[in-house]
Amino acid sequence: MKKLAVILAGGRSLRFGSNKARARWQGLTLLERVSLSLNEAGFQVLVADRHSDLYPWQGPLQALFSIGHCYHPEKILLTACDMPLLRPELLTLLWEKSLGLDVTVLRTETRLYPLPGVYSRRAMEEAGRLFQKGRRDLKSLMQTALTLREIKWEDGRSLTNINTQQDLREASL
Structure with missing residues (x-):
């Protein structure tokens, strides 16, 4: 089975103030940085933006459903464009x-991370039911x-999510 990853890049970026996917960080856009990490891990990469959603601006659950509906993959690794680390x-x-499972995600000592995560076709169908x-x-x-x-993961920094300009500056430290 080919390794397929989808990067979510269709949010409004309200707290950031501009399109996060195009924000530059260490010489690349955030979208390019995440795509590079996925390519290095051997994934074929698709980008889901508001134009590819069945119901634009309705959140990541709807995006997961749209991906399943449009592409019919067995499973995908789903992540966001604002996770450059x-x-x-x-x-x-x-x-x-993720072999044989519907959902595989990370958990640190303090929280559960649905992104990045691996989601099966069954999970994509369930996402549609929950969205409805x-x-x-x-x-x-x-x-x-x-x-x-839930896979225990100690390095919470690698799961840093950029929501504001300040977050972007701090990620460089």
């Missing part, structure tokens, strides 16, 4: 530990009857 070995670990019930968040998938694996 992702490491290829982390992405490979997630994919390898008014849910928008990926964490709602964790509360269903899907098979779930």
